[in-house]
Amino acid sequence: MAIIHPTAIVDPAAELAEDVQVGAYTLIGPHVRIGAGTVVGPHCVIEGRTTIGSQNRFFQFCSIGAVPQDISHGQEETELRIGDRNTVREFCTFNTGTWKEEGVTRVGSDNWIMAYVHLAHDVRLGSHTILANNATLAGHVHVGDWAVIGGLTGVHQFVHIGAHAMIGFQGHVAQDVPPFMTVEGNPLAARAINLTGLRRRGFSAARISAIKQMHKLLYRSGLTLEQAVAAIQGLATAEEPAPAEAVEAPSAAARVEALVPGDVASDVATMVDFLAAAKRGIVR
Incomplete structure (x- = not known):
């Protein structure tokens, strides 16, 4: 009993x-x-x-x-x-x-x-x-798998937070947060990809490199959101990208295989599907 x-x-x-x-x-x-x-x-x-x-x-x-x-x-x-x-x-x-x-x-x-x-x-x-x-x-509010939300953070009604995203301490989240991104500050802004989290989950160098390219297209290329989405979709069919920088391999003692199986195409689909469903605009 x-x-x-x-x-x-x-x-x-x-x-x-x-x-x-x-x-x-x-x-x-x-x-x-x-x-x-x-x-x-x-x-x-x-x-x-x-x-x-x-x-x-x-x-x-x-x-x-x-x-x-x-x-x-x-x-x-x-x-x-x-x-x-x-x-x-x-x-x-x-x-x-x-x-x-x-x-x-x-x-x-x-x-x-x-x-x-x-x-x-x-x-x-x-x-x-x-x-x-x-x-x-x-x-x-909808929150994707593996997301991290910092202390004292408030998330507005109907906001969506993507998989593997990270929100820093005391965030005021009033717009959707795309997958894989780190956002912080006041006002809230996208700072970089959630590199530490992705490494800990065993993402390959190729996947991380593609996610960095998605970040660049969304935030650093001067593209409209529609243009950025079209460019991101092209990453799924491009040749496997070379890593932009050396990425630490997860320790064999820490994990036998990646915690989050997948490939560049699946990560691109995660991003494109999220952006297509965004209703409140994204943190930019």
Whole structure:
């Protein structure tokens, strides 16, 4: 049976896997489902139609699955779905979705979410992301896999953040952030590619070189966005580019193979698809 502290209150209708652990004074509502190996710390509240996968860890004082902070929400039945192996630190708040989108707030797997992070209604958080302390994602924000969001960063409603992007400390993010880029400063500006992150994930020299070319076309070539997109599309069919500079190979001891398999064509497609879907303009 699940290991439930005597002071915790778990609704009999909640579905907990046999090895779930629930800490002192935690409250779990009737529509909650929690998968195997998940640990819920003390003084947490998990409510609403919330589904949590396996091997997650929630530290103390989290509020998970509360109704949206949206004055137009009419108590419709909406959901929060969380994947596997996420770490969620103290005082995090994740809300359920609204029917302005699909009625579901989604959190992927293998995310590292630090204290006081807020995920508003209809957020879609990918997998392998890092959200530092006090990062705040407003409603309908979408975040791609492997993105990093710095502490005290605020992300405006409907903004999309691309895969492998990095946002520096205390960013004010009001426009979409393209994949692979590092943005920081006030006002926010694209500084470079997320080179350190790409190296850590085992990106080849050729892939990194192509991503550098995408950055140059977007930000340093004086092209309109439409012209830059057309030029970026051409990279997918060009000969494999030579690296612009020497790139450190990942240590064999650190990894046997790349964490993010792919090639130049797949990275170009990631960028082109993101730019085609951008609604708020991109950080430039």
